[in-house]
Structures are given as structure tokens and as C-alpha cells.
Amino acid sequence: MTEHPTGNGPHRPSLAGRKILVVEDDRLNARIITSILKPEGFVTAEAHSAEKALELYSTFQPDLVLLDIVLPGMDGIEACRRIKRDLGGSSIPVIFITALNKPEDVVAGLTAGGVDYVVKPFQAKETLARIRTHMSLRVLMEQHIALIDDLSKANAAKNHFLGIAAHDLRNPLTSIRGLSEFLMEDTTGPLNDDQRAMLQSMHSATQVMLDLLNELLDISIIESGETHLDCVPCNLVDIVADAVALSSIQASKKDMRFDFKRGMLTQALMLDTRKFRQVIDNLLSNAIKFSPRGSTITVEVSEDTGHQNVSVRDQGRGIPKGEMGKLFQSFGRTSVRPTGGEKSTGLGLAICRKIVEAHGGKITANNLEEGGADFRVTFKTSHHGI
């Protein structure tokens, strides 16, 4: 790497004005270091003992500490520990200063939380290069933390907006759906076939929008951390059995059937039954959506050591290679299309994941060797069992 005169390449963060605390009992050495750092735009403070350094630390608030290991009184290793542990400096880079013939000091220093070391007598270029590297990392880390903070605020604002928008759109859509039903029921007089077909289109389009809005509301409420779980002890088999019974009607429309394997469960789980039912309903309706007519969907509830599982296995095309990552993301629709022209918002599985994770459980998907996909929800019984 070629030496850059200012030390700041075009893609590097500016380090000018960054503060370095130099802790070195040998005043001549301290002055040499300071004289290397000052022309680079660093602001420095010197301490000639560990005790003095700890005192100075809080008022000076350095971005980096250069710390001699051998000091009168408290040594550098202990000073480093205290900076990390007691002074809130856990993320402050500490670079140790050590004599060339003391490799064991280096190990002790790095173990105490140091990020690097420089050896005496100082090589100006090497010392500077190491300092710049760690200072750059520190600055980048600060920037990332600020960025993450901004992003999570933006995400909260988005969720808030989404909630309001979905909420205000839902009432008009409810009316359109309901009023079109009244018209189709000949409330205002008999309809001809064309009129009925048009109303049918309006009605189903409205229903699709309502479903989408409800899922948007779900995801915004869940993402804003307002998932309140009302957990009660319940039997996994019972909940899944109810869901399977209801979904069978939908399945029979595509000549599909459910094969429900009820395992023996030794204990109840603490679940928010309404929300968990939403998860199972979603997995079942996906299986119906993405499987060919006439196929069988296997639903299995099982228990193994420490876990209870629900597995939904279909005979569809499975999850395309490379699209597994999209599956549980909001709007993460894969390239696989429903087999009966059904609609999918791409939010269902994202909601499922949030709900399952809120329960401390896990949801996973795998392709089966014999074809089709296996969606599996797993709960720990040790945490949820009673």
C-alpha cells in the first residue's frame, strides 16, 4: 500500500480532530508519539501513569487509547480492563505499547481487550498506520450505529403510516364489499347475468384488497413491537385439528385431501391460540394454493425431546433454489405461482415468522426429496411447557 500524505484516502472517513489519549510514563517517548500524531490532525492528551489516565479518560473522552503496558503503580493491562469495564469504554480501541522483547505482554494486552500493539522504539509510519486503521474502524462503527438508529426510526415511521393507511382504507372497502353483496342478493330488484358478473368482479377485487390491508395491518402492528401475546395452555393437536377441518373445505375445491397425523403429546404449550391459529391457517392455505389438483397435504403434529412440531408437507413444486431466503421476508414472493389462480400478498409467511418468533419458536422450510415443500414450526417444550 502506498503511503498517502494525509493518511485519508478518498474512501476513508476523515480522522481529523479525533482524540487520542497517550499513556506513557517515559515523557520523552510520550512526546515522540504526540509529535507523530499532531501533524495528522489528531487531538492528543498525555498521561504519565495509569491512575492519571483513568482520571483523564472521563473528561477527555478519547476515541482511541495508546497504552503503555509497563507503568509505575497500576499497569496498562489493568488500566485497559478498567476502561472497558468501569468507564464505558467497551468499544474504545486500546492499542498497547510494548517492548520488542516482551511477547507475553502482547497476549496479556489483547486478552484484556486491546485491539492491537505497537513496539518501542516507535516506527512512525507503522504506528500511524495501525492507529489510522483502528480509528477508521471506530469511526465506521459509529456511523453504522447512527445509520441503524436512523433506519429503525424510519421503519417505525413506515409502520405507523402503514397502520393509518390500512386502517382508513378498510372501512370504505368493507362498505363496497357489503353493499355489492346486497346488490347480488337482489335487494334492489333482479339482476341480469352481466350485472351479476360485474358485481362479482367488484366483490372479489374488494375482498383481495381487504385481505392485503389486513395483512399490512398485521405486519405493521407486529413490526412496531405491539405483538401482545395472550398465552394460555393448550394442546397443539387440537388447534391444528380445528384448522385442518376448516381448510378441508377449501382443499376439496381443488380435489385435495389432508392426511393428518396426530402425534402423542406429553405436555401442553403456552400459546396465543388466536395468533397461532393464524400461522397454521396460513401454512395450510399456502399448501393448498401451491399444490396441484388432486394432491395430498400431510399435516403432522409430533413431539421429540424438548420440542413439539407441526409439519405441513405439500406435493407442489417446492421452493426454487436461491429463493429460500425470500420466503419469510415481507413481500418476499417466490417465483412459484398458485396453481388455481389464487392471490398471494407475500406477507403471510413474514407474519407467521413474527408470530412464531414472538412465542420463542422457529419456523423453517425445506424441500422434500420426493418433491414438494415441508414447512415446520417448532416450539421448545422446556420454555413453554407447564
Place this chain on the structure above:
Amino acid sequence: MEFSGKVLIVDDEAHIRKYLSLIVKRLGNPVIVEAQNGEEALMLYETHTPDIVLLDVNMPGMDGIQALEKLREAHPKAVVMMLTSLAARNVVERCVELGAVNFLRKDTPKEAIAKIIADTIAAHVGK
């Protein structure tokens, strides 16, 4: 059920009032009165003394919760069923505390809405 009592429907959105009154009409031969906010609801309650009030929670001006509180203060026997589009837990609890007898999410399928209203009337009106 053949219901021929009086129903006061309170909602700021005209289309919702229209939709709900069509549902209520199917319960028999009811008289339907409509209000679009809390103040209007309180006034109309005095002049019409309805058997049941369907009261929206979110309205500009006096909202459903304030209207419910005032109404139940003046008429402790008023039968009020709340309408919502998203029932937040604290809102539900507050309304139950103030004496609302039931809660209805407006996006419920209309046959279910009809049944909930009919059941509420059967359980509370004229008791």
C-alpha cells in the same frame, strides 16, 4: 327475529351508515335513525330514545368513547354496541368499563354482523 324497535346508527362515514342500516333492516321492520358524530348522537338519543345504539369509536369531534360516557351518565340503561375497524385492547376495556354491551368489527362478514346485532338485541333490549 322480527325486530321493530328503534336503532340509532352513529358513524362519521355515510357509506358505513348505509351499509349497516341495510343489515339492520333485514332484522324485521326497525326504525333507523342516523347520526354522524357524538354530539348528534346525544341529541338524537333524547328525541328518539332508541332501543339500541350502534356507536362508532373513531369519529371527528366528540368520539364514540366520549359519547358513550355522556350517554350512559344521562341514561344508565342505554344499550350501546360499539363499532370499530380495529379493536385495540385498551379501547375495548375502556368501553366495557363504560357499559358498552358489545363490540363489532365493521369488516366482519355481513351475515355475522346481522347475527351479532340480533343476539345483542335479544339479550339486552327490553330487559
